[in-house]
Amino acid sequence: MEQKSIFSNKVALITGGSRGIGKAITLKLFSLGCDIIINYVKNEEAANNLVNEILANTTSQKVIAIKADIGDSEQIKAMFKQIKNEFGKLDILVNNAAFGALGPAMRIGKFTWNMTMNLNTGGLLLCTQNAVKLMTNGGRIVNISSLGSQFCLPDYMPIGTAKAAIETMTKYLACELIEKNIYVNAVSAGFIDTEALDIFNDIDDLKQKAIEKTPAKRLGMPDDIAKVVAFLCNDDSNWIIGQTIIADGGSSLRF
Template sequence: MSNQVALVTGSSRGVGRAIALALAEKGYDIVINYARSKTKALEVASEVEALGRKALVVKANVGDVEKIKAMFIQIEETFGRLDVFVNNAASGVLRPAMELEESHWDWTMNINSKALLFCAQEAAKLMEKVGGGKIVSISSLGSIRYLDNYTTVGVSKAALEALTRYLAVELAPKNIVVNAISGGAIDTDALTHFPNREELLADAREKTPAGRMVEIEDIVKAVLFLVSDDAFMIRGQTIIVDGGRSLLV
């Protein structure tokens, strides 16, 4: 039988890259998805291959359903299966609600919310072939709390978490386990786009009960748990990994 296969969207850098490499270390062949950073995606592929695993690099804007379908055709042609889908790719326009335009809303919702639905539809077809699978999405605390300039992303992540619950129930008969992870502020490239980046980092450093900020590895460990058989009875949940920051009002 072929090695198990994992798709991680937005895996050319940051959290997605770390998840992809961790899954490769666990023995998965990896589908690396990117939208712009081809050079970085190829670097991740080299790292995956250095671990003795196969890597498929696919350029696809996951906000476009036709691009999603084309990506899954490549996955099926290359591997003939899919065991894990990590819905990590994200984007968004960071502006106050009163300054948002329709294009900002559509762009963010398509990549952060619509992508999960239509990727899950395609992933489920391949997972059925091997008797089941695991789907994990990456959310954020803006889904349940107000963050400055975060309207489009926060609302899109709230939709993602709701969709996680619906998919968990509807895909359960196919032996597909669906969950999400909501992380606290992490000092990655993505955070550089926030106008209040330094304020967010200072808050995380000073007010996280665990005594330190959330790190990429914390999210990776949570993903590895949710795609393991140990998490079989966890369904449709959004696991908050924030060191307790959201507990403080």
């Protein structure tokens, strides 16, 4: 069976789905036949441009963008209410939205810590809870993590801690939700060439070091992660439950 037919009539929500890795996942799932909901919070222009780009290539699939802060429970509820009204169901949830600030652990304030944990973990849980209500015939949930969950990266403690929590949540959610025929997994992305890297100092030097350290001898691209996510949303991955798949070109082998 062709992948497009497998994904036809599936409805997918990608949080933080208008830029970077989220955009690549959005485009990949669309190309496979899904109806798409793009969640964004700040860059309305990027979200609308992506919707228009997708709609220019389809006459049958539905694509919408919904503004919602994943750190705000009321906005999450409103988003899922709109999804229910417009689609009546949800088959795929990709928890990709993230927030975090870099800095030494001894300088991280309460506000930054709470914001990082609230959006990355609390928002993920609330999105999952609301999504499950719409996955009456089963579904797929994929959480996006990073290597900072397992390895110490410079000034990455708040984000790395949140990502480690996400990977643990993935295990617990997978065990609980499989009885509803909902498969939960995570993808741990290595060094991916997106604008998100702009938060790091000396980014050009970091990129070069990443290339040298990676057996694949290149930077990861957003589509590298999107392909793994698509696989985890496919029935071919049914024997994978509660796992975090590392997609890093082999770079973690040399940590």
